[in-house]
Amino acid sequence: MKRKFKLAGSFLILLCTGLLLSSFFKDEKSAEPQKIKFPYKQAGLTERQAAAHLLNRFTYGATPGQVDEVVNMGLEKWLSQQLKGNLPDDSLNQMLTGYDALSMTNKQIMEHFPRPGAVIKMAGKNGNFNRDSFANGNKKDYKDEVKAYMQKNGLRPQQELFRQFINQKIFRAAYSNNQTQELLTDFWFNHFNVSLTKNDCAAFIPSYERDVIRPNVYGKFKDLLVATAKSPAMLLYLDNFSSAGANEEMGMQMNGKQKKQMEKRLAARMDEGGMNEDQKAKALKKLQNAKKVQGLNENYAREIMELHTLGVDGGYTQSDVTQAARVLTGWTIYPISDYGKGAAIQKLIERVGEDKLIDRGFVHEGDFLFAANRHDTKEKTVLGKTFAAGGGYTEGMQLLDMLAHHPSTAKFISKKLATRFVSDNPPQSLIDKLAKTFTDKDGDISEMMITMVNAPEFWAKESLREKTKSPFEFAMSALRSLDADIKMPIQINQWITKMGQKMYFYQAPTGFPDKGQYWINTGSLLNRMNFGLALASKRIPGVSFDLAKLNNNREPESAEAALATYAKLMLPERNLSETIKRLTPMVSDPNFAQKVDEAANKTAPPEELNMAADDDMMMMEGDKKQKKLRENKVGGKSLNKGSTTLEMQYAFGDNKMLNQVVGIIIGSPEFQRK
16 A cells, blocks of 8 residues: 655655656467577667566576676577576575575474474473473463473574575575576466465475475476475465365264264263273263364365466356365375374374375375375366266376366466566467467476567567566665675565565465566655665675676766766666666765655654564574664764664765765666566
């Protein structure tokens, strides 16, 4: 929601902000791969302009000199390499060596980074936990006991796992040579969204991105669909892990008559004195659990149709959702931990034996389990297709295959890809071309990408610089444009959160919207400008760069000269005459940064950069250093809470004039386009 923008004082800052806002609201299948051939000349673009457009759309932003590199290599060859996703990333991998959680299996993560509830169960089982401290209301003692138990047993808080996970995303976006793969990983994760806000699935999200999304971004859509359907993160996020139906063959659920019979038998045994008190308690608990029929859960069936495949207008009905949910009953998680989900299944496996269960129709693949005793065995009909009774696991695979190859899926996926990589409102002609490739090439994502870049619509003037960067894309492109060295990526994430995008925390299964209008309002623009000024003035801890080096160590003679020089370096191959004209009054105003800061404070309640303190997630490296910097005095100027942005900028910058110029370029509407 847009907040009213009230700004007392300078007419200049009103004019500048107005300019910022006004700038925004503007037939046979073939196995033969397509050749990449760009029609950019027909669109009136030079080779360098075309290279810049490719870098804008298929990387997180051009690095210094990268346009030259792409031109020298050849545009088609560059994209061909990107679509293979196998360029060496030795430097990036070295950065990630200290992040041990990134290579852990789900089981290892559960063992090393247990949820607080699981820690309590562990401690209670081992007799190391005094529940009286919590029962008596002393929460501090309770937390101290939990912390001490974790330290003693080598357990680590989940916040550390999440920190490693978020940091690696920033490192990959900033430094990976396989930029298009990282963009597609972000796209498909967002398409098949899961959220750290849901505790049940949070621990499985790192492996979800690593093992389910990233390896499949260039393959067949069906493979991606099946992989997400079987992943613990998705099974928990949309609740399909608990969905169960009537199973007449295995008697998973008890009808009313069966429950009454069990109650009578239990009562008779009690009357006969054949049970001690402990046995009675266990029997009563078993009976109570038997009455808890989990039943059908339609969440995943609904979202797989509406969001993952067919689209909201894809031609399905509520009956199709219910029937699809019945098909997918029994799709659950193989027991991963003694303190996680699947305790009942674990007991069943221990009692019967996995080999015998497989003989009875159970299917075990990694962390996925098809539990035949939870599957609805009766006949179902989805989208006109009848699934005969007793189909078991095969039914679910047939359903996913049908959805993956449905004409509505071809159209829906094509529009989403075109919206992300071409235009907020892509032309129908391009969507039709992509849908045809989806159908002809069996949902091959790489082939769809080639169709996209071979199409005149991708290069048309209506598509150039039409897309608006999300906060994450905006921050990463700024870092890449400065060839920045990042030592504390979590500091960058705090700014990204402040600008409106809390990575991996979007609660709805829709994922973040892919249109610029969602990201742009007065408050977000001011926060983006503040980020640009903070970054350029080197007051984001753990981030360094050399502005002079970008210009071959030549110092501009004036603010206006610096604006022209650095705008060209950071926004290659663009017509910058209007941008320079709009930004010139800002770069010559020595109080500009202070005015932006004041305007931002009036637009939204003042906030610390630690945006995730509510979940203790950002109490990490760099915070203490940042606090110390705020409390110290540098250059005779107090940097306590009342200090202005400009004072901080001047205190930490190498060249305050150049810092302000570069910060304004980053915060400008032109830089926020891609």
